[in-house]
Amino acid sequence: EDQVTQSPEALRLQEGESSSLNCSYTVSGLRGLFWYRQDPGKGPEFLFTLYSAGEEKEKERLKATLTKKESFLHITAPKPEDSATYLCAVQAILTGGGNKLTFGTGTQLKVEL
Amino acid sequence: SAVISQKPSRDICQRGTSLTIQCQVDSQVTMMFWYRQQPGQSLTLIATANQGSEATYESGFVIDKFPISRPNLTFSTLTVSNMSPEDSSIYLCSVHGQDQETQYFGPGTRLLVL
Numbered sequence: 001e002d003q004v005t006q007s008p009e010a011l012r013l014q015e016g017e018s019s020s021l022n023c024s025y026t027v028s029g030l031r032g033l034f035w036y037r038q039d040p041g042k043g044p045e046f047l048f049t050l051y052s053a054g055e056e057k058e059k060e061r062l063k064a065t066l067t068k069k070e071s072f073l074h075i076t077a078p079k080p081e082d083s084a085t086y087l088c089a090v091q092a093i094l095t096g097g098g099n100k101l102t103f104g105t106g107t108q109l110k111v112e113l
Numbered sequence: 114s115a116v117i118s119q120k121p122s123r124d125i126c127q128r129g130t131s132l133t134i135q136c137q138v139d140s141q142v143t144m145m146f147w148y149r150q151q152p153g154q155s156l157t158l159i160a161t162a163n164q165g166s167e168a169t170y171e172s173g174f175v176i177d178k179f180p181i182s183r184p185n186l187t188f189s190t191l192t193v194s195n196m197s198p199e200d201s202s203i204y205l206c207s208v209h210g211q212d213q214e215t216q217y218f219g220p221g222t223r224l225l226v227l
Contacts, residue, residue: 004155031214032214034215036218042221043117043207043218043219043220044205046215046216046218049212087156099144099146099209099216100161101158102155103155103156103157105155
């Protein structure tokens with residue numbers, strides 16, 4: 001069974017204090033790893049897709065990296081508007097196809113002035 | 114990415130009743146997905162809805178409890194039947210983007226069952 005574990009559960013940072021969020025996964029064969037941002041009262045907002053170990057993607061202050069067992073979401077010099085819950089999900093390679101995303105429980109990030 | 118809307122955005126219901134949630138997309142899509150996000154838990158796929166065929170349910174979810182309709186390529190409904198407080202959750206629909214890999218989510222329906 002595919003599993004995704006995110007850590008820490010919650011993270012409080014000062015503005016400008018860089019840090020990383022972790023997503024550890026076990027999957028029979030990785031088709032893709034996805035990062036989403038979710039603000040309170042809203043649906044998840046897509047950030048990145050990573051497909052193979054060594055791949056990196058960047059968007060503004062966020063950078064996602066992937067190894068064979070985990071992914072990191074690095075946040076450089078965060079601002080209060082980066083406060084949100086960050087979700088990680090994996091999609092497995094399945095015989096006959098398959099579109100199920102298996103999600104972690106997320107990291108709740110709070111960036112303070 | 115597609116623009117997805119859901120109705121209602123939130124509701125409070127009595128146990129034993131049913132609620133139908135609508136999901137509308139601004140473009141035609143082959144598959145639509147329904148997820149549940151219970152308090153403090155991860156998003157969990159309920160079922161995949163293809164137009165013109167029966168929905169495919171994930172383990173632990175059954176059609177009698179969560180009947181799904183998919184009458185056309187831009188619309189789907191999920192009904193939560195015979196509700197209990199354990200059904201209190203956020204229900205989300207999603208669709209694929211142009212890459213047919215990435216899923217984009219609607220704003221969700223927040224359901225509280227008393």
